[in-house]
Amino acid sequence: MSWLGDYEEPYEEYDESSVRERPNPKANRPRSKQRPEHEGAITGIVTAVDRGRYTLAVRLGEGDEAIVTAARARELRKQAIVAGDRVDVVGDATGETGTLARIVRIQPRTTVLRRSADDTDVVERVIVANADLMLMVVAAADPEPRPRLVDRYLVAALDAGITPIMVLTKTDVADPEPFLALFEGLDIEVWRSSIDDPPVEALRARLDGHTTVAVGHSGVGKSTLVNALVPSAMRAVGHVNAVTGRGRHTSSSTVSFKLGDGWIIDTPGVRSFGLGHVSTANVLRGFPDLAAVAEDCPRGCGHLADEDYCELSIAAADGRLAPRRVESMQRLLGTLVAIREQRHQE
16 A cells, blocks of 8 residues: 555546647747748839838739838848848738738849949948949039049949940030030930930930839939939938038939839938949949950959050050040049058058
8 A cells, every 4th residue: 555545546636638738839849941832923113211111012913003111021130121122011001091911022123233332341331223224424514523433333233244335414614515525435324414405305205114223423313314304203402511512412312213114213312332342343244345356465463554564455445436435434443442542551
């Protein structure tokens, strides 16, 4: 007889199967790496980003097209979602006030425009996705045009595979030809704009059907041009400081606007455009005729103006290549060399 005595038999009818446990999903169910297919997701275009909330245009061209606010799914938290991205969304996509959809996929991008924080930073930041045109807005005066900044725009566009177009504003204030001569050899499409003769309708027709990213120094009239192309945009415009000659930042965010069958993406005015992530080879690829000649250069050639053994310089001298074109390319490459030297000094 055990020490339980007469109490042994009553306890024998109990076992662990009668114990009730509180569910604990984190401990009882191992997390699966598989994610739902979201087969019912619809596609939207990101038009604006604001503190973790994304504005999307969905069902474009259909009777129930709408502007939707969305958050991103947890599995996308480490991926950049930017204006121009095509994304798949689930949830409430009616666009009604107070509703929130969820972005579950980012579709493959055709192009990606990047910049680094500065020239010493090799970490690239995505600005715009899926653009095929870059509208570089430059003022002929007030503020004075900055060739090196335009060089940087061109390098970034070539690196991304985006076609650059230049709009020169305020041509009634100063003669733009000396500035344009610097880029004569690059075959850039140039539009001239003045107060009395802005090429709004012709430019609108040119951009129709494309996704265009507009870039420009503060105060050059970029947002004014966007407002003219898309009257409903109502982008803030500013003025140029009479003392410093610098424009005041007015556009503080990147926003997309419907333009015919395409989009125009207005970006904040910048005074610098970091290119720490760009390589010389990427720039040269944007000019197939020059790249073909450069293949015969000696190993280690930087294709710069002071390298008399460079095949580009030799071909320009003997008439096989247009000297202006070679000079413009060498200036772009010189910008990258200056960036690398600065990086090594710090």
